[in-house]
Amino acid sequence: MSEAARALYARVTRGEPVGPGDADALAELVGWRLVTVDPDGPGPPIALDPQEAGRRRLDEELRDMAARAARIAAIPGVSDELGLHFERAKWRAGSGSEFLAGREQVSARIGEAVDRAESEVLTALPAGPACPDLLDDATVRASRALARGVRLRTLFGDGVRDDAAARAWASVMSGRGTRFRTLLAPFQRCVIVDRRQAFISDHVVGGDPERTAWHVMDRAFVAFVAEGFEDAWRRADVWHGDPRRAATDDGTGALTDRQREILIDTAAGVDQRITARRLNIGLRTLTKELGRLRARWGATTLAALAYQWALSPERLGAADTGGAGGDQGERGDGSGDPTG
Numbered sequence: 059m060s061e062a063a064r065a066l067y068a069r070v071t072r073g074e075p076v077g078p079g080d081a082d083a084l085a086e087l088v089g090w091r092l093v094t095v096d097p098d099g100p101g102p103p104i105a106l107d108p109q110e111a112g113r114r115r116l117d118e119e120l121r122d123m124a125a126r127a128a129r130i131a132a133i134p135g136v137s138d139e140l141g142l143h144f145e146r147a148k149w150r151a152g153s154g155s156e157f158l159a160g161r162e163q164v165s166a167r168i169g170e171a172v173d174r175a176e177s178e179v180l181t182a183l184p185a186g187p188a189c190p191d192l193l194d195d196a197t198v199r200a201s202r203a204l205a206r207g208v209r210l211r212t213l214f215g216d217g218v219r220d221d222a223a224a225r226a227w228a229s230v231m232s233g234r235g236t237r238f239r240t241l242l243a244p245f246q247r248c249v250i251v252d253r254r255q256a257f258i259s260d261h262v263v264g265g266d267p268e269r270t271a272w273h274v275m276d277r278a279f280v281a282f283v284a285e286g287f288e289d290a291w292r293r294a295d296v297w298h299g300d301p302r303r304a305a306t307d308d309g310t311g312a313l314t315d316r317q318r319e320i321l322i323d324t325a326a327g328v329d330q331r332i333t334a335r336r337l338n339i340g341l342r343t344l345t346k347e348l349g350r351l352r353a354r355w356g357a358t359t360l361a362a363l364a365y366q367w368a369l370s371p372e373r374l375g376a377a378d379t380g381g382a383g384g385d386q387g388e389r390g391d392g393s394g395d396p397t398g
Contacts (some may be wrong), residue, residue, distance in 0.1 A: 063087050071105045090115060156273040157263060164257070164271045171251040172199055178209040180250040180287050184338045186218035193227050204235045213291055215338030216242040216316055219301060229299030239294035242315050244336055248283055256280045313372055320347055321373070325364040 063086040070076070070093055076084060084103065087093045091111045093103040158164045172179055187193060200210055210231075218224045218240060228238050249257040254277065260270040274280060313321075316337060323333040334344045348360070355370075357363035367373055 059090065060086060063090075067092055067105065067108075070103050073102070076103060154275060156275075157260070158257075158271045158273055161269045164269070167273055168249055168257055169195075169199060171249075171255055171257075172203060175203055175206075175208045175251050177252050178211070179203060179252075180211050180213075180248075180284065180291075182213045182245055182248045182287055182290065183218075184215040184245055184247055186214050186221055186224050186338075187227070193223065197227065197231065200231055200236055201234060210236040211291065212236060212238050213245065213287065213294055214238065214240045214297070215245075216240045216295075217337065217339035217343060219297070220339070220343055225299045225301060227299070228297060232298040238297045238299070239291060240297045241290055241294040242319060242337065243290075243293065244338070245290040246283075246286060248287060250280065250284050250287060253280060253284050256283045258283060317347060317351060318372075320344065321351065321363070321367040324348070324360055325367055 060083065062080075062083040066076070066080050066083040067087055070087075084093070084095070087103070088095065091106060091114060092108055093105055095101075095103045156167075158167055187196070203210060212228075214224070214228075218228075228236075232238060247259045254275070256274045256279070257271050258274060260272055262272070263270060274283070316339075319337055320333060323336075330341060330344055334341050337344075348363070351367075352358070352360075352363050355363065355366035357366050
């Protein structure tokens with residue numbers, strides 16, 4: 059209440075006259091129900107009980123506050139309801155993609171997405187961790203995500219089993235809850251966060267695929283990428299950072315899946331660089347494997363090795379069972395790990 063209205067109320071109680079200059083203050087007192095006037099008569103205003111007027115005013119203010127509080131409480135519900143329509147419209151229209159032109163930008167954007175992950179992160183890295191120097195950062199980020207209850211799954215190429223640093227890192231992170239698998243067959247590199255956004259290799263601009271990527275937010279395409287990951291995951295072998303099970307030195311041990319793939323390509327005359335790329339291993343690793351295989355059968359040339367493989371009971375056994383690559387461990391339903 060204004061000072062003028064308070065002063066006028068005191069004057070009214072003393073029976074002092076009210077002039078034209080008191081119109082605003084008088085209207086305020088009437089609104090508070092502190093005075094009453096006869097609109098048809100020239101008589102002076104009559105003062106009313108301020109205690110009763112105060113109680114009425116308090117009740118009115120409390121009712122108004124309650125109504126405002128109810129309107130405020132309804133705002134989130136309205137926003138959520140309308141937000142569903144907005145999100146559906148975005149899914150129909152697609153929210154586009156962003157080209158990431160350098161490794162630093164790719165790493166930063168993936169890091170931001172993983173740090174905001176709410177349910178799961180799926181990572182597929184055919185060649186294993188791109189940079190061993192970044193494993194410490196990956197460990198911190200993955201550990202934070204696991205602490206928030208985020209499920210992490212990482213799929214590596216089979217060649218990562220020969221990488222000591224990757225084995226040590228996978229062993230540590232497996233103990234913390236990250237799930238790993240390795241796959242001998244080719245698969246696409248990607249990172250999928252909460253099935254709402256994905257990072258995939260660049261097949262548009264034509265830059266270095268190890269340094270460039272696309273950040274995809276289109277819901278339908280992200281779901282498509284995630285299904286590709288799940289298909290590869292179902293075919294992969296569980297891995298906890300353990301080294302590859304190699305054949306025994308005397309040559310009597312069973313061939314590994316990778317050795318079978320190398321022998322198949324060698325017998326077919328496939329260029330070694332193509333074989334190495336397909337199996338996600340280096341030429342040096344491929345050469346070592348060929349050396350072991352030649353020693354196994356005493357083959358002095360690749361042609362002799364191919365001949366020995368053609369006569370090998372293991373090749374015939376693999377053919378009878380539908381080829382190499384059978385189960386080597388637990389195969390799951392695809393629920394569960396990662397940040398690589």
